[in-house]
Structure formats: structure tokens, C-alpha cells
Amino acid sequence: xxxxxxxxxxxxxxxxxxxxxxxxxxxxxxxxxxxxxxxxxxxxxxxxxxxxxxxxxxxxxxxxxxxxxxxxxxxxxxxxxxxxxxxxxxxxxxxxxxxxxxxxxxxxxxxxxxxxxxxxxxxxxxxxxxxxxxxxxxxxxxxxxxxxxxxxxxxxxxxxxxxxxxxxxxxxxxxxxxxxxxxxxxxxxxxxxxxxxxxxxxxxxxxxxxxxxxxxxxxxxxxxxxxxxxxxxxxxxxxxxxxxxxxxxxxxxxxxxx
Ligand code: MN
Numbered sequence: 001x002x003x004x005x006x007x008x009x010x011x012x013x014x015x016x017x018x019x020x021x022x023x024x025x026x027x028x029x030x031x032x033x034x035x036x037x038x039x040x041x042x043x044x045x046x047x048x049x050x051x052x053x054x055x056x057x058x059x060x061x062x063x064x065x066x067x068x069x070x071x072x073x074x075x076x077x078x079x080x081x082x083x084x085x086x087x088x089x090x091x092x093x094x095x096x097x098x099x100x101x102x103x104x105x106x107x108x109x110x111x112x113x114x115x116x117x118x119x120x121x122x123x124x125x126x127x128x129x130x131x132x133x134x135x136x137x138x139x140x141x142x143x144x145x146x147x148x149x150x151x152x153x154x155x156x157x158x159x160x161x162x163x164x165x166x167x168x169x170x171x172x173x174x175x176x177x178x179x180x181x182x183x184x185x186x187x188x189x190x191x192x193x194x195x196x197x198x199x200x201x202x203x204x205x206x207x208x209x210x211x212x213x214x215x216x217x218x219x220x221x222x223x224x225x226x227x228x229x230x231x232x233x234x235x236x237x238x239x240x241x242x243x244x245x246x247x248x249x250x251x252x253x254x255x256x257x258x
Contacts, residue, residue, distance in 0.1 A: 001027025001152065001179075004088040004117065006075040006108025010037045011056065011067040011245060013093035015051070015129065018137040023092065026152075032079035034109075035067040039124070042223070044111035046070045053078060065149035072113035075116055078119045091117025092148060092157040094127035095140050099163055101217045103132070105231070111161055115233060118159040123151065125158075130221050131166035140164045163217055163227040177223040181216030184208045216257035 003023050008014045020029050033042075035054070037044055038144030051070040058064055068075050068082055068131040093113030100108045110126045125148065129140040143164050151158055161180075165172065185205030196198050212218035220227035 001090075002084065002086065002088045003027055003029045003081045003148075003211060004076065004084060004091045004122070005029060005093070006033050006057065006072050006079070006113040008038045008041055008072045008091050008093075008113065009017045010034055011065065012039075013097065014137055015097055015135070015140070017059075018141035019092060019095050019127065019144055020059065020063050020065075020128055022141040023148060024060065025147065026149060027062070027089070029063045029080060031063065032075040032083055033065075033067060034072060034075060035069055038071050038109045039096075040107045041071045041109035041112070042107050043073055043103045043115055044071045045073050048122050051151065053083070072109045073116040073142050076113055076120065080117070081150040082181040087120075088117075088122055091120070091122050091124040091127070091147060092144070092230060093126065094129075094162075095137065095144060096126075096128035096166075097135055098128065098132050098145075099130035099221065100126060100128040101163055101221070101227075102181040104183050105161065105180060110199065111231075114159060115231075116231065118157070121157075123154075123158045125151065125160045125162055127162045127164065129164050129166055130239075134166070136168065137168050139167070139169050139172070143167065147226075147228070159231050159233075160230045160236070161217070161231050163221055165221050165224045165226070167224055170225060171224055173224045174226070176220040176227055177222075178217040178220045178229050179215060180229055181218040182210075183218065184210075199213070 056065040096110040112124035113125035127144045188205035190202040217227040
């Protein structure tokens with residue numbers, strides 16, 4: 001088994017290290033990760049300047065580590081098409097410090113690392129630990145490793161977004177297949193003035209306290225369940241394909257009257 005690991009917290013983050021150690025039991029691990037934190041980098045790629053890569057060495061017998069100047073998506077592309085000895089069996093992105101739930105997914109560098117793996121025709125997992133304080137990496141890594149092992153038995157392509165609640169193994173109540181929930185923020189933008197009288201901004205608000213809907217990823221986490229959401233790259237709104245038919249007809253009519 002050959003695993004390509006990346007993340008958006010940077011190559012030296014403990015979440016990535018724990019994941020690499022856990023997966024090295026099941027195969028060869030190649031870590032290709034950003035040299036600095038790229039959280040909220042989304043699915044960005046570097047196109048207008050070179051991507052630099054530095055080999056950081058081996059960690060034990062089965063883990064090799066590279067860092068790059070690029071985004072998580074860049075790391076996956078460079079790993080798959082150049083650094084790795086062959087196409088990996090799985091791309092795993094994480095373990096992220098902090099949740100990647102619901103509406104936040106499009107911002108996520110962690111999830112985008114997995115998306116890029118899937119675009120390279122490799123099954124991919126994004127794994128996040130839903131806390132910013134006192135992370136229980138051992139538990140998250142153990143669960144991530146089990147999910148990876150089970151995924152490898154599927155024999156079909158998957159793209160999964162996994163969130164692990166931050167608790168002890170005994171407190172985890174099980175695994176739940178979920179859909180993405182809503183995640184809305186208030187006070188999303190803060191405007192301040194710098195010492196020279198010019199305005200500057202901070203993005204990032206406070207999460208609205210709402211009961212998460214049952215069956216969503218956020219609901220699973222609140223109930224101490226590991227959330228597994230199968231995701232897809234297809235952003236098409238299939239309901240809209242039907243409901244927007246009047247719009248198409250109106251445009252058609254206007255066009256024919258010219
Ligand atoms: Mn992050």
C-alpha cells in the first residue's frame with residue numbers, strides 16, 4: 001500500500017505526524033505538505049510562480065517527507081506526478097486541527113487536498129479533528145487508520161470527508177454516514193483602522209448557535225459520532241435543472257422575437 005499524505009496546517013503539524021505514524025503500519029507513506037500553514041486556502045493552485053520542493057528526509061523506515069511552497073492541491077499534484085515512485089493507492093489529507101463541516105468545505109485546504117487526489121483518479125479522504133484546543137491526536141489517528149483500512153477493502157473509488165469528535169475512544173458512540181449541514185456565521189467582517197488612518201479588515205465571524213439537523217455532519221459530531229460524508233466534485237444543482245425550465249423558456253422566447 002502506498003499513501004500520499006498532505007494537509008493545510010503545514011508539514012510540521014502534529015496532526016499530520018500522527019496520521020503518518022498510524023498509516024505507516026499499513027504501508028509506505030509519502031508526506032508532501034505545505035511548508036507553512038495554508039488553512040482556508042481552498043482549492044487554490046499555484047500557476048504564476050514556481051512551486052519549490054524540499055526533501056526533509058525519512059521518519060523511520062516507511063515514512064518520507066517533502067515540503068513545498070505550494071497549496072495542499074499543489075502538493076498532491078507534485079506528489080502524484082513526480083515525487084512518488086508510483087500512483088498512490090490513497091490520498092489522505094489531515095488530520096486537520098479544527099472541524100471541516102457543512103458550508104465551510106469550499107474554504108477548506110484540507111478537503112481540497114482530497115479533492116485534488118480524486119481529480120488525479122485516486123481515492124481520497126479528508127480527516128479533521130473537531131477542536132482547536134487540547135486535541136486528542138492518538139484517538140483521531142487510530143480512527144483515521146481504521147477508516148483508511150476499511151476504505152481499502154471497498155474496491156471502488158471514494159471521496160470522503162471525515163470529522164472526528166475530540167474525545168476519548170470510550171466516549172465515541174460510533175460512525176455515521178452524513179450529509180453536509182448548514183454553517184452560518186454572524187459578524188463575518190470586522191473593519192478596523194490602522195495607525196495611519198487607513199481601514200483594514202478581518203474575515204471570520206462567530207458561528208450561529210443552531211441545533212444541527214439530524215443526519216448532518218454537525219449533528220453527528222454533537223452526538224459524539226464520527227462523521228463520514230461522501231462528497232462529489234459535481235456542483236450541478238439537479239433540482240435547478242428542472243425548476244429553471246421557465247427561465248430557459250423565457251430566454252428562448254426573447255431570443256426568437258429578435
Ligand atoms: Mn487547517
